[in-house]
Amino acid sequence: MSPSFRTTSSHPNDPTSSKGDRARWVALWRRAVPGAFNSAERVFTELARFYGEPHRRYHTWRHIERCLEAFDQISPLADHPDAVEMALWFHDAIYTAGAKDNEWRSAELFREWSKGCADSSFRDRVHRLIMITTHREIPNNVDERLLVDIDLSSFGLPWDEFIEDGQQIRAEFAQLSDEVYFSALLRFLLSLLNRPVFFFSDYFQQRYEQAARANVRRLIENLRDRGHASV
Numbered sequence: 235m236s237p238s239f240r241t242t243s244s245h246p247n248d249p250t251s252s253k254g255d256r257a258r259w260v261a262l263w264r265r266a267v268p269g270a271f272n273s274a275e276r277v278f279t280e281l282a283r284f285y286g287e288p289h290r291r292y293h294t295w296r297h298i299e300r301c302l303e304a305f306d307q308i309s310p311l312a313d314h315p316d317a318v319e320m321a322l323w324f325h326d327a328i329y330t331a332g333a334k335d336n337e338w339r340s341a342e343l344f345r346e347w348s349k350g351c352a353d354s355s356f357r358d359r360v361h362r363l364i365m366i367t368t369h370r371e372i373p374n375n376v377d378e379r380l381l382v383d384i385d386l387s388s389f390g391l392p393w394d395e396f397i398e399d400g401q402q403i404r405a406e407f408a409q410l411s412d413e414v415y416f417s418a419l420l421r422f423l424l425s426l427l428n429r430p431v432f433f434f435s436d437y438f439q440q441r442y443e444q445a446a447r448a449n450v451r452r453l454i455e456n457l458r459d460r461g462h463a464s465v
Contacts, residue, residue, distance in 0.1 A: 269351030292402035321363035331406040379434035390442025420464035
């Protein structure tokens with residue numbers, strides 16, 4: 235069974251010309267979703283269309299590329315590396331700033347496109363992995379821990395890059411006032427800082443925990459100095 239697609243025109247910022255990304259995707263899709271072997275190219279084009287939507291600033295194809303770069307460092311640690319990688323490709327496919335169901339809709343998109351074409355346990359595993367990127371619950375296995383750590387790994391970037399990412403996310407919420415946006419951001423930052431660990435896997439703890447905590451503390455101080463409160 236082949237997934238259904240809308241006929242669309244490509245956004246000028248989409249990554250369909252990236253031969254490396256395309257080849258990587260095609261190989262993954264064909265081995266993980268063998269029943270939809272011939273649809274790999276079309277799925278890639280449709281994913282590219284989603285990540286190239288004009289309202290996106292941070293949740294773009296570049297975010298997926300960065301996630302894949304991090305994944306390549308830890309793939310031998312994963313119990314089900316193809317499922318982790320597939321979840322990374324899909325986890326922000328559907329994105330509307332502030333929506334509560336982005337991850338669920340992205341997970342359902344994968345489930346729809348792979349219906350009847352992949353092993354049911356694989357489809358369920360990918361769905362669960364996408365849902366863990368809501369960051370609303372503690373990951374409870376190796377793959378979930380690696381996935382959420384990859385998704386948050388940009389918190390461990392050098393300060394200037396970390397702030398640039400934050401500015402891109404802020405631009406996605408242009409409809410919100412600073413008071414509303416930064417109050418919510420502070421609550422999220424404090425929830426991360428108050429966890430026993432920022433990252434859940436040994437690999438990311440050892441490499442990025444200290445930098446991520448320092449970045450978050452500094453940003454919290456900056457926001458409070460500017461008069462924002464997590465009310």
